[in-house]
Amino acid sequence: MNLSYHITTKEEPNRLPEIGKFKVIREDWCINCGLCIKECIFDVHAREGGDPRVMGEPKSHLCKNCFRCIQACPVSALRLVINPEFEKLGDDYWVGDSILWTWFQAETGKIPVRGAGYRGPFSGPGFDSMWTDMSEIVRPTRDGIHGREYIHTAIDIGRKANHLDFDENGEIVTEVPPIINVPIPMLFDTYSFADVGENVQRALLAAAAELNTLAIVPVEDYEKHLYRYDDFIVPRVNLKNLSANPGLIERAKMVEVDYSEKFKQIFKELRELNPRTIISVRLPIEGDFEKNAYELVLAGAEVIHLRAGCKASGDLNGKKIHLKDAIQKVHLVFVKRRIRDEITILASGGIAMAEHVPKSLIQGADGVVLDKVLRIALECRACKECKGGLICPDDLASLDYQWGRQRIVNLVGAWRDQLLEVLGAMGLREVRRLRGEIGRSMNFEDLEKETFGKIFTESVEKMKST
Amino acid sequence: MNKCPRGVHERKEGYSKTMSPFEYLCTGPSCDVCVNECPKSALNVVKNPIMETLGDKRWSPELLMATWEQAETGNPPVSGLEYKVGASGGGFDKLDFKFRKSEPIELGLYDIDISVDLSRRVESPKVKIGVPFYGGGMSFGSVSLATILSKAIASMAMETFTCTGEGGYPESLYPYGDYVITQVATGLFGVREDTIKRARIIELKYAQGAKPGLGGHLLGSKVTEDVARMREVMPGTSLFSPFPFHSVYSIEDHKKHIDWIKHINPEALISVKVSTPADVDMVAIGSYYAGANIIHLDGGYGGTGAAPEIAKKNIAMPIEYAIPKVHGFLSEEGVRNKITLVASGGIRTAHDIAKAIALGADAVVVGTAELVALGCVRCGNCEGGCARGIATTDRELTKQFDEDWGSQRIFNLFSAWATELKKILWRLGLNSVAELTGRHDLLVHLDYIQGEQNEI
Numbered sequence: 001m002n003l004s005y006h007i008t009t010k011e012e013p014n015r016l017p018e019i020g021k022f023k024v025i026r027e028d029w030c031i032n033c034g035l036c037i038k039e040c041i042f043d044v045h046a047r048e049g050g051d052p053r054v055m056g057e058p059k060s061h062l063c064k065n066c067f068r069c070i071q072a073c074p075v076s077a078l079r080l081v082i083n084p085e086f087e088k089l090g091d092d093y094w095v096g097d098s099i100l101w102t103w104f105q106a107e108t109g110k111i112p113v114r115g116a117g118y119r120g121p122f123s124g125p126g127f128d129s130m131w132t133d134m135s136e137i138v139r140p141t142r143d144g145i146h147g148r149e150y151i152h153t154a155i156d157i158g159r160k161a162n163h164l165d166f167d168e169n170g171e172i173v174t175e176v177p178p179i180i181n182v183p184i185p186m187l188f189d190t191y192s193f194a195d196v197g198e199n200v201q202r203a204l205l206a207a208a209a210e211l212n213t214l215a216i217v218p219v220e221d222y223e224k225h226l227y228r229y230d231d232f233i234v235p236r237v238n239l240k241n242l243s244a245n246p247g248l249i250e251r252a253k254m255v256e257v258d259y260s261e262k263f264k265q266i267f268k269e270l271r272e273l274n275p276r277t278i279i280s281v282r283l284p285i286e287g288d289f290e291k292n293a294y295e296l297v298l299a300g301a302e303v304i305h306l307r308a309g310c311k312a313s314g315d316l317n318g319k320k321i322h323l324k325d326a327i328q329k330v331h332l333v334f335v336k337r338r339i340r341d342e343i344t345i346l347a348s349g350g351i352a353m354a355e356h357v358p359k360s361l362i363q364g365a366d367g368v369v370l371d372k373v374l375r376i377a378l379e380c381r382a383c384k385e386c387k388g389g390l391i392c393p394d395d396l397a398s399l400d401y402q403w404g405r406q407r408i409v410n411l412v413g414a415w416r417d418q419l420l421e422v423l424g425a426m427g428l429r430e431v432r433r434l435r436g437e438i439g440r441s442m443n444f445e446d447l448e449k450e451t452f453g454k455i456f457t458e459s460v461e462k463m464k465s466t
Numbered sequence: 467m468n469k470c471p472r473g474v475h476e477r478k479e480g481y482s483k484t485m486s487p488f489e490y491l492c493t494g495p496s497c498d499v500c501v502n503e504c505p506k507s508a509l510n511v512v513k514n515p516i517m518e519t520l521g522d523k524r525w526s527p528e529l530l531m532a533t534w535e536q537a538e539t540g541n542p543p544v545s546g547l548e549y550k551v552g553a554s555g556g557g558f559d560k561l562d563f564k565f566r567k568s569e570p571i572e573l574g575l576y577d578i579d580i581s582v583d584l585s586r587r588v589e590s591p592k593v594k595i596g597v598p599f600y601g602g603g604m605s606f607g608s609v610s611l612a613t614i615l616s617k618a619i620a621s622m623a624m625e626t627f628t629c630t631g632e633g634g635y636p637e638s639l640y641p642y643g644d645y646v647i648t649q650v651a652t653g654l655f656g657v658r659e660d661t662i663k664r665a666r667i668i669e670l671k672y673a674q675g676a677k678p679g680l681g682g683h684l685l686g687s688k689v690t691e692d693v694a695r696m697r698e699v700m701p702g703t704s705l706f707s708p709f710p711f712h713s714v715y716s717i718e719d720h721k722k723h724i725d726w727i728k729h730i731n732p733e734a735l736i737s738v739k740v741s742t743p744a745d746v747d748m749v750a751i752g753s754y755y756a757g758a759n760i761i762h763l764d765g766g767y768g769g770t771g772a773a774p775e776i777a778k779k780n781i782a783m784p785i786e787y788a789i790p791k792v793h794g795f796l797s798e799e800g801v802r803n804k805i806t807l808v809a810s811g812g813i814r815t816a817h818d819i820a821k822a823i824a825l826g827a828d829a830v831v832v833g834t835a836e837l838v839a840l841g842c843v844r845c846g847n848c849e850g851g852c853a854r855g856i857a858t859t860d861r862e863l864t865k866q867f868d869e870d871w872g873s874q875r876i877f878n879l880f881s882a883w884a885t886e887l888k889k890i891l892w893r894l895g896l897n898s899v900a901e902l903t904g905r906h907d908l909l910v911h912l913d914y915i916q917g918e919q920n921e922i
Binding site: 064065075079080082101112115117119121123134136138355359425439442447448450455 | 486515516518519520522523524525554555556557559560672673676678679680681708709710714715716717720740741743744745748749752753766767768769770771772773774775776777778779780781782783784786787790791811812834842843844845846847848849850851852853854857863906909910911913914915
């Protein structure tokens with residue numbers, strides 16, 4: 001038990017010039033009257049650049065979109081546009097707004113708070129089709145944020161004994177399998193870092209060590225000098241590279257295996273190397289993944305790591321399936337087979353925002369594995385230049401690993417605080433109790449069916465009959 | 467200059483050049499008089515590119531501008547802006563009315579009754595509002611005094627209510643006391659025997675839609691001398707309202723709270739403001755049996771001075787689902803006619819109000835729209851110093867408007883809504899807004915009529 005688990009966040013400023021959502025443009029017919037300096041309360045406008053008679057270039061990243069300078073300008077010389085740099089961020093899944101918030105959290109360690117109500121679409125696909133529950137009056141809530149109650153966020157990874165056997169003296173005879181207690185339901189994956197250099201890799205491992213969580217590292221990426229992080233490394237192997245780093249697997253508490261049809265053979269070889277290690281299988285969400293998951297468990301896998309693409313989608317025989325639905329399928333297969341409590345389900349791919357963590361858990365995962373978002377914490381813009389073998393415009397490789405460590409710690413700290421908010425609102429004191437608690441969420445299809453479906457299908461039918 | 471019917475172009479006397487066009491007066495490309503008349507083809511009408519940076523999915527740029535227009539003119543917009551729905555792609559934005567094909571000539575537009583009786587129990591005191599909406603709670607501290615007074619004066623003029631929020635009862639509100647709801651929330655800031663006795667409605671706030679299950683938080687920088695005095699705290703300290711009421715963990719505890727209020731002020735109606743969890747129907751029926759007169763549901767997409775983004779988007783269901791759920795459940799339990807159902811949380815327009823009522827509410831509560839009338843652009847920087855002088859107590863920033871201007875703006879918006887509501891009822895062939903409650907048959911949902919459009 002991590003009775004007083006706490007993540008220490010510390011302001012860690014951006015390395016690169018800030019990108020704001022808005023850009024204030026000063027046209028050349030500005031008369032340099034300076035009214036905008038007085039109007040702006042965020043110091044966007046100033047007389048700068050050596051000549052006090054001339055207005056400086058607006059500091060757009062400070063702009064909060066209040067329109068005061070625009071309205072006040074006597075000659076309409078100011079314009080506001082969406083910053084073209086902002087529009088280039090990310091893609092349709094990793095949207096600019098969420099990248100900016102990720103940077104904010106990595107910089108400050110604070111949770112995103114803003115005034116005014118929600119401003120997005122009514123609902124959407126995937127995670128956006130779920131709302132989490134809250135308790136009031138008839139069910140009490142918990143206060144995790146202001147520290148009046150401690151909410152546990154720890155999970156256990158590994159196989160849990162279904163029951164215990166005792167001998168006639170009352171001694172346990174069951175061989176209790178090893179488990180790893182991780183204080184947050186978030187693990188790290190380094191696959192997406194392989195191409196950005198050693199500093200980034202090291203930042204991530206240092207953060208994993210500080211947070212006391214685990215990082216999945218491809219076995220051939222492991223270098224000797226990383227030995228100090230051994231306790232936090234989950235080597236990722238396949239049949240070919242099992243012996244790429246002698247000694248590593250023998251030491252590992254947990255090993256992740258890429259899914260292949262020859263999984264029985266890999267399990268056997270792994271067990272020979274390290275009989276006590278926890279075996280996790282990295283299972284892509286495609287084809288008959290639920291059936292495969294069950295077979296893997298029968299063959300001895302203890303952790304199923306469901307892997308979606310970076311936009312949280314999998315491939316179900318040509319049809320797209322969202323990570324959240326895939327989690328639920330596997331979860332329910334295990335529930336039906338009465339082995340759910342023995343197995344750990346991890347999920348990854350497209351975990352882009354703090355809310356995706358509780359939502360994945362509600363759907364049935366024990367924990368999630370973070371990947372791309374960790375890289376964004378290090379100021380990656382998700383531009384994908386590196387995918388084409390081009391040079392990273394942000395030069396991630398040159399970062400100081402201590403800076404990177406703090407950025408990742410900050411992000412995870414902010415995410416954990418948001419998880420506490422969600423758990424607190426539901427009245428839960430244990431993240432483990434959230435797993436598969438579909439009753440603690442409301443989903444779009446159900447609400448729609450219960451309310452609008454009832455109202456409008458009936459009325460449409462009535463109209464047809466008259 | 468002479469051709470434009472709206473006075474967009476002007477040349478001041480004695481000047482050789484024209485002023486830059488007053489763009490906000492222009493009705494858009496549908497009128498192209500100036501473009502056609504210009505001998506040099508020097509004029510061009512395009513959509514103002516600044517709209518891209520304004521508003522969001524729920525409050526689209528057009529909706530914001532249309533609301534400003536209503537606040538300026540006091541009438542439903544004539545500029546052709548979309549003023550009925552936003553662009554969120556669901557909920558109210560996907561609902562529409564089944565208006566009658568023929569005009570209901572037997573009905574006089576101005577005779578339509580849009581007042582709502584808030585007291586349903588035989589023994590409860592009579593309280594009626596002139597329009598089917600009232601103002602939401604905004605505390606002194608989260609917004610300026612001028613904002614609070616503007617809301618109160620406009621409410622008095624419309625014979626409806628405004629609410630103190632959880633920040634005490636400023637003395638300058640006393641003249642409007644008959645139209646002010648005293649809110650009792652979890653921090654109990656500024657709640658006194660006197661303020662409870664003063665009000666005709668007492669609102670027990672259990673949760674807020676924008677941050678359900680989380681407490682309130684007023685940053686230290688907003689707790690000025692005046693705010694601190696009102697809340698009986700030290701200036702400059704951050705104030706937390708806990709969640710929940712630490713004395714309420716059951717309906718019985720809840721009843722004790724209501725009894726306590728009723729003991730202090732037997733003449734007041736009790737409103738219970740709750741958020742929208744999965745079991746919101748149970749909370750509603752429980753509140754009825756605990757003695758509440760009004761059950762006020764605050765949906766997840768409602769406004770706030772500051773809330774975690776994760777809570778605004780994800781926690782608790784949108785009000786559009788909660789209204790029919792609770793209305794249906796209270797009807798099945800046979801108590802629907804003994805309690806007033808009030809809805810809030812994302813109600814932006816007169817059409818939203820009518821839709822909420824048709825879904826099953828008796829009246830609604832609005833908040834953000836009032837602030838938009840005061841010039842809010844929804845930049846979301848309420849906790850960092852409101853540039854528009856609304857959600858701030860800073861001495862300099864609050865100088866931007868006074869309650870004379872503010873109350874007129876809000877009154878104008880409310881009047882425009884009242885006119886629009888009467889029009890909606892008239893086109894539906896209804897005599898009063900009370901007849902609209904729960905009339906699901908008058909609504910259509912755009913997702914459910916695809917392919918059957920012709921039949922409706």
